[in-house]
Amino acid sequence: MRKKLTLAITGIATALALTACGSSSPSADADATLDPANPVTIKVGASPVPQAQILNYIDENLAKDAGIDLDVVEIDDYVTPNTSLQDGTLDANYFQTEAYLKTETEEKGYKFAHGAGIHVEPMTVFSKTFKDPKDVTEGTTVLLNNDPVNQIRGMRVLEQAGLLQNLADDDSILSVQDDKDKNPLSLQLKDANAEQVVQYYKNDKSIGVAVINGNFIVQAKLNKDEILAQESGENNPNANFLTWRDGEETAAIKKLEELLHSDEVRSYIEETWTDGSVIPAF
The missing domain is CATH 3.40.190.10 (Periplasmic binding protein-like II)
Structure with missing residues (x-):
């Protein structure tokens, strides 16, 4: 099951901390076995374009067989995704780069971990x-x-x-x-x-x-x-990636990270943004 919401920077993200839909909550064990018949829901905050589009593609085409169900929360600013991850409203977010996360962590003390680069959006x-x-x-x-x-x-x-x-x-x-x-x-x-x-x-x-x-x-x-x-996409350090709370890489998040770097997602990015405005980083 997938929901689309838009959270504003005003603090409504916390007020709308909804219980994730699905038949079970994420397992704390990153090596736990996922069951397609009993999918685990992950609530992921993402910028509407292209991040939420990529997540929705996964939810509609790859997630079910992998045993996960994505609850995609569309967020229009660059502050709410991290504050909502910090307070537990989200399980993960997908919108930022290494340099941006480093700056935010230094300023706000976040304890997050992240995956490998997924795509670059050239300036x-x-x-x-x-x-x-x-x-x-x-x-x-x-x-x-x-x-x-x-x-x-x-x-x-x-x-x-x-x-x-x-x-x-x-x-x-x-x-x-x-x-x-x-x-x-x-x-x-x-x-x-x-x-x-x-x-x-x-x-x-x-x-x-x-x-x-x-x-x-x-x-x-x-x-x-x-x-x-x-901006050139070649060897670009500004790739966007999936981020989660440090120490909380569940089996479902691990699977989503894997799907985000699949051949299917690479092809989807290349075929959807033929103008080069979004480039695979893997």
């Missing part, structure tokens, strides 16, 4: 105003993600496109804004929550360039002709 530079990075004019307003990990990641794509240069690993828009060595075009660097960047780009004509996370690109159905530059 992409969009513009309605310019057709080529070389056309970007001095003083253009550029919008980036405001979380530190994805902000420097986006700035790296701008650097690859020639719009920024000589970046350090700990740079931010504040440190680069007035540095002519790093920001030779005096770009007006601004930031917003990841889920808001695409909306500002679509609706605010003052935004000349925006660096957008791959999952929001797919969700918003942005025009591919507006792409100025895109």
Whole structure:
């Protein structure tokens, strides 16, 4: 049985801590035998696109025979998935990268474990105003993600496109804004929550360039002709993975981790996102 919910960042995630549907609860033994006739339910929080889509594909095509049942909880922000995993509302989540989880763990003390990379959503530079990075004019307003990990990641794509240069690993828009060595075009660097960047780009004509996370690109159905530059998927350390509470890798979670790296899921990703906006990382 599968449910789709959307949790907001306001704390409703805790209030909606529902008992998972299914005929049994996850076993604490990672080596326990799973029974397709008596599937174990796993409640997994995920970004709607592509993570929830991938999980739904597994739930509809692979989970039953594997002895698991996925309860997919769609979450639109980057905070709730971890807070809900921490408080036990979720059994696992699927939305984040190694660098993001490291930062969150250092700030909030999470004790999580995670699996191997599943897919990469390349950071992409969009513009309605310019057709080529070389056309970007001095003083253009550029919008980036405001979380530190994805902000420097986006700035790296701008650097690859020639719009920024000589970046350090700990740079931010504040440190680069007035540095002519790093920001030779005096770009007006601004930031917003990841889920808001695409909306500002679509609706605010003052935004000349925006660096957008791959999952929001797919969700918003942005025009591919507006792409100025895109992060490479080759040897990319920013793959998304399945995360669970440390010490709680149940047999069901172990099986889901296996299915997420199956040939069927690889083929599903390649055949669904033919534009390269989502790339297998295994």
